[in-house]
Amino acid sequence: MDDKIIKVRGVTVELEGVPVLRDLSLAVARGEVVAVVGPNGSGKSTLLRSLAGLVPVSAGSVEVFGAPPVDGPAFWRRVAWAADEPAWYPGLTTREHLELMRAVHGEPRLEVEAALELFGLSARADAPPLNLSTGQRQRLALAAALIRPSELLLLDEPERGLDAAFRERLGALLAGYAAAGGTVVAATHDAALATGARQVFPGNQLTS
Numbered sequence: 471m472d473d474k475i476i477k478v479r480g481v482t483v484e485l486e487g488v489p490v491l492r493d494l495s496l497a498v499a500r501g502e503v504v505a506v507v508g509p510n511g512s513g514k515s516t517l518l519r520s521l522a523g524l525v526p527v528s529a530g531s532v533e534v535f536g537a538p539p540v541d542g543p544a545f546w547r548r549v550a551w552a553a554d555e556p557a558w559y560p561g562l563t564t565r566e567h568l569e570l571m572r573a574v575h576g577e578p579r580l581e582v583e584a585a586l587e588l589f590g591l592s593a594r595a596d597a598p599p600l601n602l603s604t605g606q607r608q609r610l611a612l613a614a615a616l617i618r619p620s621e622l623l624l625l626d627e628p629e630r631g632l633d634a635a636f637r638e639r640l641g642a643l644l645a646g647y648a649a650a651g652g653t654v655v656a657a658t659h660d661a662a663l664a665t666g667a668r669q670v671f672p673g674n675q676l677t678s
């Protein structure tokens with residue numbers, strides 16, 4: 471059985487006429503944690519966006535779950551995404567944001583109170599997200615991505631704003647997600663997160 475849920479073959483992506491990814495190939499199996507690494511501007515976010523069907527490829531092909539990714543509800547029901555800070559609902563508390571995710575997605579991976587505890591947000595559960603610290607807001611964004619069911623987690627610099635202790639916990643959370651059959655692709659500058667994962671360098675084509 472072919473267990474590759476991501477297949478990128480000879481992909482070139484041009485932005486404003488400039489090739490950002492060149493002839494990139496990558497295959498990712500179910501249950502893998504892949505760290506997309508490299509310097510600023512090397513195409514990490516662009517690779518993630520191409521996996522989500524958010525940027526067109528000018529050559530080659532991308533398949534996720536056996537078909538080209540399409541930025542639509544069927545795709546996003548299977549894929550959780552955490553990249554730039556999301557827009558928060560000003561009238562809802564931190565807890566209510568997680569309750570919303572739980573209500574709309576069904577079959578949550580975590581109960582809301584357990585997620586608040588796991589992400590270190592219990593003490594601030596009644597505060598609106600805009601009254602949280604930067605790192606607390608990033609924890610909430612990650613909690614929102616991880617509370618809902620998904621098969622693939624696409625993360626762009628999930629370590630952004632997190633303290634050292636929580637970065638370590640994040641590594642364990644992602645490993646747990648993969649051990650339960652999920653697949654993670656995370657662009658990261660965090661050495662520890664990358665060390666625990668299979669590393670892919672979009673700028674150097676050192677992929678498999």
Ligand SMILES: Nc1ncnc2c1ncn2[C@@H]1O[C@H](COP(=O)(O)OP(=O)(O)OP(=O)(O)O)[C@@H](O)[C@H]1O
Nearest residue numbers: 485486490508509510511512513514515516517657
């Ligand atoms: N919308 C855009 N239009 C044109 N060029 C872009 C656009 N977005 C990104 N780029 C350029 O594409 C290249 C790759 O950007 P990308 O964001 O993928 O890099 P990155 O590896 O994720 O960087 P960082 O580590 O800084 O997040 C950069 O040179 C960037 O300036």
